[in-house]
Amino acid sequence: MKKILTILTFFTFILIGCGGSSAEKTAVDFTQKLYTSNTKTVVDMLYLGDEKPSKADMDFVFQKIDSVLEQNKAKAKERGGFKKADVIKKDIDGNTASIRVQTTFKDGSTQADTMDLIKINNKWKIRL
Known part of the structure; x- marks a missing residue:
């Protein structure tokens, strides 16, 4: 019985640790991706407003993030x-x-660097 309780406790901690995203984890992941990833991955982490951005707005965002990634990688x-x-x-x-x-x-x-985040649909996003 004690062994079963120990195993259940262990799995409970694993499940808690694997739970939803945290603001801290999102900020660290975003920072890492700014130096090592691609534009789409970074843009997917951004909060771009409540309304869907236009194609022109998205093109602008992609250009700016491309530039930032290039500078950060250098x-x-x-x-x-x-x-x-x-x-x-x-x-x-x-x-x-x-x-x-x-x-x-x-x-x-x-x-x-300091970044602002917002939680949308239970997921943290970087707020520009």
């Missing part, structure tokens, strides 16, 4: 590459959050 390359991102400050209030993330590069240098 910056990371100059610093030996992206190493990790960590939350250093968080302020979560219901469905909104402000998260400060510190990016660490492989040369040891760091950069801190």
Whole structure:
């Protein structure tokens, strides 16, 4: 009986740990993707308003994100590459959050940025 209880407790913790996204995890994932991913992946993490953006608006967003990714990848390359991102400050209030993330590069240098998030349909998105 004790063994079964231990196993059930273990699986409960695993399920809790794998639960929905958190503002902190979203901010860290977004930061990592800004240095290592593609435009569509990054745009999918953005909150672009309640109404569906027009094609022209989406084209503009893709161009801007493309430019940001290019700059970030060049910056990371100059610093030996992206190493990790960590939350250093968080302020979560219901469905909104402000998260400060510190990016660490492989040369040891760091950069801190604050991003605002909004929870839509139980999923955290980056608010521009």
